[in-house]
Amino acid sequence: MSFYSWKAERVKRYGVVVALAFFCALFLWIGQWSQLPVFSNEGSPRALTQGSDKNPNVALTFNISWGTEKVHDVLKQLEANKAQATFFVSGEWAERHPDIIKTIHEGKHEIGMMGYKYESYLEQKPAQVQQDLNNAKEAFGKLGFEEIKWIRPPHGHMDKEVLKIIENEGLQAVQWSINPRDWENPGTNTIIDTVLNEGSEGDIILMHASDSVKQTAKALEVILPGLKQKGLKFVSITELVSGTESETTQIE
Known part of the structure; x- marks a missing residue:
């Protein structure tokens, strides 16, 4: 050769x-x-409302913006039932209660944000929304949570402009598919019935762990084993959407 x-x-x-x-x-x-979810549609950012119904997973989510007592009752129920959840907390609250944030994290639960001051983004100018997000990122960063990717805007209020700002910050807005309105304290049985009757594969369940809720922890005593009996597994928002087709809502 x-x-x-x-x-x-x-x-x-x-x-x-x-x-x-x-x-x-x-x-x-x-x-x-x-394995990464995509929630934009032709350039329009959307809010996550539900995971895939092809997997037997549900995401329990708890909002906290004030108070320190009820969250411990909720955490005890989650621990007793070996249930994972995602906690959406305001940056201002997280700064005041780093010990509770640590407890939530050590319980293998996911941390999401609700902005910094927990004031409706629809009542603020874009520059104010941007500043609130920056303040929230800084607050969570100081607590060791630099990689937070999920946000539930204060009061769930958002529009296309707010969603665009959120997306530009590398965050994804999360809404819900089941809402037992536990903050209204409608009765323990009402909360239980709403979640157990409606709960199914892929659902994102909205609940609260602020001190305003008086019946949530008691309702969880029935809800958690009840959802398990339906063959459902409790996962974080990240696990709920990972590698699956998730449902989103177009915000006007």
């Missing part, structure tokens, strides 16, 4: 190796991104 033929054969062999390496890397890259 001549030198040039040998060299051509060697180049060809290395070319095949490089090509195979490229396609393997591309496959892994696609696989990685397939």
Whole structure:
């Protein structure tokens, strides 16, 4: 074999190796991104409302904006039933109660934010919303939570402009598919019936752990084992949407 033929054969062999390496890397890259949810629709940001109904998962979510007593009752119920949840808390509250944030995190629960001051974003100018998000990120960053990606805007209030600001900050808005309105304290049985009758695969359940709720912890004594009996598994928001097709809501 001549030198040039040998060299051509060697180049060809290395070319095949490089090509195979490229396609393997591309496959892994696609696989990685397939595990991440996408919630924009033709450039319009959306709010997550529900996970896939193809998996037996539900996401319990608890809002906290004030108070320190009821959250411990909720955490005890979650621990007793080995249930994971996502807690949405305001930055201002998190700053005042870093010990409780630590307890929530140590319980293997996910932390999401509700802005900083817990004031409706629809009543603020875009620059004020932006500043509130910056303040919230700074507050959570100081507590060791620099990578928070989920936000439930204060009071659940949002429009397209607010969602765009949220998206630009690298955050994803989360709403819910089941709302027993536990903050109104409608009765323990009413809360239980709403969640157990409506709860199914992929649901995001909105509940609260602020001191305004008087019946939530008691309702959880029945709700948690009840949902398990329906064959449902409690997961974080991140796990609920990972690698699945999730439902979103277009906000006007």
